[in-house]
Amino acid sequence: MERLPLTVALISYNEEDRIEGVLKAVKDIASEIIVLDSGSTDRTVEIAKEYGAKVYIENWKGYREQKNSLIKKCSQEWILFLDCDEIPSKELKRSIIQAVRNPKADGYFINRKTVYLGKILNYAFQPDWKLRLVKRSSNPRWEGGNVHEYLVIDGKTSKINGDLLHYSYRDIYDHFSKVLRYSKISAEDMYTKGKKFRLRNIIINPVSAFIKEFFIRKGFLDGIRGFIVALSTTFYTFLKYIFLWEKNIRER
Known part of the structure; x- marks a missing residue:
């Protein structure tokens, strides 16, 4: 599969048990993977590099500012923001490919579904639409508080099909x-x-x-x-x- 003009961007800290899942899911569609780590003491950085990611290490500044720093390091036309505990479903990957190849908007909202204790939640935490796929030229920036940060852009937004599976809680x-x-x-x-x-x-x-x-x-x-x-x-x-x-x- 020809890789898209797409950067997959993540922040990380001690995610060795989860980061491989997301990297494995996107490595075939992303031309660039950027990981901004905040000083992991486990194998997070090593695993990221094994998947060809460009890894940067910076002191923790809070979720919002850490993600804003991440934006500056992305070079591709499109950016897909993911967390280390989020894995795109096959349907979502197809939608991402279509959206990037034939864009009808400058940014796309994706519905996130939590996988809790081994089961996908279809009602709790639903709906959970997050703006995650955006053009780099749309001036993306993270705003809000230090825990409930959210992405905004200058331009038209839409929604795409498929779920972003959120393995938020280990137990x-x-x-x-x-x-x-x-x-x-x-x-x-x-x-x-x-x-x-x-x-x-x-x-x-x-x-x-x-x-x-x-x-x-x-x-x-x-x-x-x-x-x-x-x-x-x-x-x-x-x-x-x-x-x-x-x-x-x-x-x-």
Whole structure:
């Protein structure tokens, strides 16, 4: 297969158990693979180089700024941003090839589906459209907070078919460890923006989060996995406001 004028761009840190899966999935379509590592102590960098990736090492600057630094290192006409725990499905790869060869937009949203404890979630976390495939000439940049960063461009966007399979959590311990870490980062972002804690935040917001994930998004159709996800979003929502409360009282 002739490779596309496409850079696959990733950030990494100690991903030796997962990075090979994504590199193996894209090596036949990408003319360039760029990995920006933040000082891995395992075999992440070695594995990336085995797949022909250009590897750069920089100190961690937060998700948003790390990914913005990644953009500057890409040289191809198109950029596909992936995380080390994301693997394009075969249908998505076909859609990417078609979009790059016959573009009808400057950027494309891709739906991401989480693979949780060995099973694809069809309802929980759905839909999860992410702008990931963009023209380098469209001025792509990552904006938002330090954990909920998002990609924006100047130009027309569209959607493509196929799923981006997200192997986000190695196990339940990893899942809830990330919930704890991300909720703290979210609280720091809210605090920086001047948001104040309100008692209703820890009463109404967590309940709303559970209802949205389990009932409105029909997470219950994913069985016990959907229930665990709904609880984790409840836990995340509660924690980020508790962390915000802690920062507010320390300020006083």
